Amino acid sequence: MYELEIEQLQKIIDDSENIVFFGGAGVSTESGIPDFRSADGIYHQQYRYAPEQVVSHTFFIHHTEAFYDFYKSKMMFLNAKPNAAHLKLAELEEQGKLKAVITQNIDGLHQAAGSKTVFELHGSIHRNYCRKCGKFYEASYVKQADGVPRCECGGLIKPDVVLYEEGLDSGVIQNSIRAISEADTLIIGGTSLVVYPAASFIDYFRGKHLVVINKSATAREVGAELTIAAPIGEIMKGIR
Numbered sequence: 001m002y003e004l005e006i007e008q009l010q011k012i013i014d015d016s017e018n019i020v021f022f023g024g025a026g027v028s029t030e031s032g033i034p035d036f037r038s039a040d041g042i043y044h045q046q047y048r049y050a051p052e053q054v055v056s057h058t059f060f061i062h063h064t065e066a067f068y069d070f071y072k073s074k075m076m077f078l079n080a081k082p083n084a085a086h087l088k089l090a091e092l093e094e095q096g097k098l099k100a101v102i103t104q105n106i107d108g109l110h111q112a113a114g115s116k117t118v119f120e121l122h123g124s125i126h127r128n129y130c131r132k133c134g135k136f137y138e139a140s141y142v143k144q145a146d147g148v149p150r151c152e153c154g155g156l157i158k159p160d161v162v163l164y165e166e167g168l169d170s171g172v173i174q175n176s177i178r179a180i181s182e183a184d185t186l187i188i189g190g191t192s193l194v195v196y197p198a199a200s201f202i203d204y205f206r207g208k209h210l211v212v213i214n215k216s217a218t219a220r221e222v223g224a225e226l227t228i229a230a231p232i233g234e235i236m237k238g239i240r
Helices: 003-014 055-060 062-073 084-094 109-113 137-146 170-182 198-202 232-236
Strands: 019-023 097-102 116-122 123-130 157-161 184-191 209-213 226-228
Touching: 003 084, 003 198, 003 209, 003 226, 019 084, 019 170, 055 062, 062 137, 084 097, 084 109, 097 170, 123 137, 123 170, 137 157, 170 198, 209 232
Parallel strands: 019 097, 019 184, 097 116, 184 209, 209 226
Antiparallel strands: 123 157
16 A cells, blocks of 8 residues: 555655655654644633633633643643554664654654654743743653642743743754755655644745655645655655
8 A cells, every 4th residue: 555655755755865754643642642633633622611711821821731731641641651642753864865854743752753853833841840940850850740740949840841821942944944945855754734824834845756654634735745644654664
């Protein structure tokens, strides 16, 4: 299954010297991490509060306990392991083909797979800081905390994830745009291109090959040379 698409993708990769991968939640669903927007994603489940409301800066400040109840159970998957897509991307980087991974995910699985150049547009669950003194805490401390995680100084700990109403890190934006603009091949995977400003970064691509690998149609037409409607791990494991 998908032999023809994998063969076409292989030819593109063979013809490329500077690949950039731009990925979203669909890259991690095969690792058991639920996405937000698919039919059985988090946004379609019933909660006391709307998920979009919970993952906002205002909600974090005013309903911190409810935020952490949701965050710890629905966004922190510390036992998740990299899947075939993460592993193949790390391998392509090691071969010198892939120059950067730009991810909307916060799970750290690209780094766990061995990827070195990863630009995390929306931050990471693995970085947590006290809002009072700035002390760093690992994800396990936050996950295991009883209720709201607090620093030893008494300050409130906040995950280094970009919530609604918060801006993206300017350095990450610059690095991502530079990587995309310099790439000869851009592979977009596991994202419906709904979240802005991240989805607009692909407009900076001026290279030869544009590939989209996503189970469902993307929210915007990007003029891809190759579009594969399939789970990304299934496709990437077929690449040599």
